[in-house]
Amino acid sequence: MIAQNAPIIELRNVHKAFGPKQVLRGVDLAVAPGQSLVIIGGSGTGKSVTIKCALGLMTPEQGEILFDGEPATSPKAINAVRRRTGMLFQGGALFDSMAVWENVAFVLLYRDHVSRAEAKQRAIETLAKVRLPASAADLRPAELSGGMQKRVALARAIIASPELIFFDEPTTGLDPITADAVNNLIVEQVKALGAAAITITHDMASARKIADEVAMLHEGRIIWRGPVSALDNSGNAHVDQFVNGRAEGPIQPAI
Amino acid sequence: MTTAPVTAPAPERETVLLRPFRLIGRTVIGGFREIGRISAFSARVLVACVTPVIYVRELLRQCLKIGYYSLPVVGLTAVFIGAALALNIYQGGSRFNAEQFVPNIVVLGITRELGPVLAGLMLAGRVSAGIAAEIGAMRVTEQIDALLTLSGRPERFLYAPRVIAGVVMLPLLVLVADIIGVMGGWLVAVGALDFNGSLYLRNSWSFVTSGDIQSGLIKAAVFGGIITLMGCYQGDRSKGGAGGVGRAATLAVVGAAVLILASNYVLTSIFVRIGL
Numbered sequence: 001m002i003a004q005n006a007p008i009i010e011l012r013n014v015h016k017a018f019g020p021k022q023v024l025r026g027v028d029l030a031v032a033p034g035q036s037l038v039i040i041g042g043s044g045t046g047k048s049v050t051i052k053c054a055l056g057l058m059t060p061e062q063g064e065i066l067f068d069g070e071p072a073t074s075p076k077a078i079n080a081v082r083r084r085t086g087m088l089f090q091g092g093a094l095f096d097s098m099a100v101w102e103n104v105a106f107v108l109l110y111r112d113h114v115s116r117a118e119a120k121q122r123a124i125e126t127l128a129k130v131r132l133p134a135s136a137a138d139l140r141p142a143e144l145s146g147g148m149q150k151r152v153a154l155a156r157a158i159i160a161s162p163e164l165i166f167f168d169e170p171t172t173g174l175d176p177i178t179a180d181a182v183n184n185l186i187v188e189q190v191k192a193l194g195a196a197a198i199t200i201t202h203d204m205a206s207a208r209k210i211a212d213e214v215a216m217l218h219e220g221r222i223i224w225r226g227p228v229s230a231l232d233n234s235g236n237a238h239v240d241q242f243v244n245g246r247a248e249g250p251i252q253p254a255i
Numbered sequence: 256m257t258t259a260p261v262t263a264p265a266p267e268r269e270t271v272l273l274r275p276f277r278l279i280g281r282t283v284i285g286g287f288r289e290i291g292r293i294s295a296f297s298a299r300v301l302v303a304c305v306t307p308v309i310y311v312r313e314l315l316r317q318c319l320k321i322g323y324y325s326l327p328v329v330g331l332t333a334v335f336i337g338a339a340l341a342l343n344i345y346q347g348g349s350r351f352n353a354e355q356f357v358p359n360i361v362v363l364g365i366t367r368e369l370g371p372v373l374a375g376l377m378l379a380g381r382v383s384a385g386i387a388a389e390i391g392a393m394r395v396t397e398q399i400d401a402l403l404t405l406s407g408r409p410e411r412f413l414y415a416p417r418v419i420a421g422v423v424m425l426p427l428l429v430l431v432a433d434i435i436g437v438m439g440g441w442l443v444a445v446g447a448l449d450f451n452g453s454l455y456l457r458n459s460w461s462f463v464t465s466g467d468i469q470s471g472l473i474k475a476a477v478f479g480g481i482i483t484l485m486g487c488y489q490g491d492r493s494k495g496g497a498g499g500v501g502r503a504a505t506l507a508v509v510g511a512a513v514l515i516l517a518s519n520y521v522l523t524s525i526f527v528r529i530g531l
Contacts, residue, residue: 052400055403055404056403057400057403057404079406082403082404082405082406083406085404086404087401087404089397089400089401090397091396091397093396093397093398093400093401094398094401095393095398095401095402096398097316106405106407107405107406110310110405110406110407110412111405111406111407156405
């Protein structure tokens with residue numbers, strides 16, 4: 001790979017266990033700037049754990065995480081990573097004690113110490129990018145529908161123009177139409193920022209829409225990776241079973 | 256290691272014999288580990304409390320929640336305790352013709368002991384559980400993780416405002432409890448025990464020293480710290496959905512109550528020694 005395509009984030013041989021349960025058994029993953037990678041895999045295969053390790057929310061027992069070529073291990077380095085990344089959590093994870101605009105403008109208010117008036121203005125501008133009206137700014141997150149909460153969370157993730165955005169199951173719990181709208185917004189906003197994106201999902205429609213490349217996580221390792229166009233003829237029985245949603249195959253259903 | 260299989264007793268026998276010791280050992284180590292974790296957590300939060308970046312808006316909100324909204328609970332507790340105390344002392348005092356000491360003992364008991372301890376215990380129920388449930392819900396809905404990814408520090412943004420509010424507001428609540436508690440005693444003494452109202456108050460006022468009140472307020476500040484720290488700690492550690500949040504609230508209340516009673520004894524013995 002040539003220098004300009006040096007990965008923005010790279011995971012090398014990452015292991016993570018919870019007590020006796022080994023979740024990640026050597027994940028290797030690299031994403032280039034501007035690239036959108038979707039990680040697919042069954043429930044409980046460690047997709048969320050992978051991105052939580054990448055963000056320093058969990059500490060792997062073994063392996064390395066490099067952000068922009070620098071190891072992200074010290075608290076200072078992890079802080080630097082978080083300044084340059086955004087994260088959309090599965091349930092939105094909006095702060096329910098705060099108004100919508102305060103959620104969106106959180107980093108402006110509490111990290112960059114922007115004045116409240118200016119922060120609110122920028123929050124409303126960012127809400128407009130995810131097609132939410134300014135009238136939503138003063139509501140509480142609990143007053144919004146699931147799809148609107150996801151959009152607020154997306155606005156919060158993009159307001160500081162991150163270079164890398166993580167999406168944790170962005171369409172889970174949404175109806176197909178709302179899910180498609182959220183997918184469109186994600187593609188549009190990631191492109192507009194020129195950011196790299198790592199999305200974890202088991203929603204294949206979402207994966208096809210968002211991904212440049214797809215990687216499949218199974219039993220704590222990346223077992224396949226390829227461009228989204230190769231998804232249907234991957235030549236990998238595990239990927240085939242997952243993509244087509246069959247109970248029969250090499251992967252045992254988690255029931 | 257390599258010689259172990261030769262000298263070790265039969266494995267079945269070993270497990271049975273060692274089981275109680277293993278259990279005791281595990282419990283003791285677990286207890287110390289918990290103390291260590293609480294200490295480390297408290298140290299982190301207390302450092303955050305004295306770090307200049309204080310979120311004023313959040314602090315004021317917590318003062319309102321912890322202080323102002325606890326007034327009814329604390330007031331009701333104080334008035335009934337003052338009243339019951341007056342009755343008890345009157346009855347006990349009558350055994351050696353000391354009924355006239357009701358105002359003195361009520362004011363002493365309330366300011367030095369019952370005001371801070373009972374306000375502390377009531378707030379352990381109200382505030383500690385509330386904080387643990389709130390922080391716990393934030394933990395299980397990933398709001399704490401979200402805070403971290405947004406470069407916010409939970410100890411500064413969530414915990415320090417609560418602990419500062421607890422340490423500041425509980426003494427104020429206890430001051431109110433002192434006054435209402437004495438009034439509770441006064442109501443019973445004047446209403447049921449034929450005391451002269453103004454004489455009762457004059458007796459109380461001239462008897463109580465600033466040391467009595469100060470010792471109660473110092474206790475209250477310590478209890479306020481315990482209550483809020485335990486709530487934050489248990490909330491922070493909670494996991495596993497609604498059940499985990501419920502468990503965090505329970506553990507916070509129990510932990511805070513026990514620590515309040517234990518530290519009350521320690522503080523009282525220190526005050527006695529230094530003559531406060």
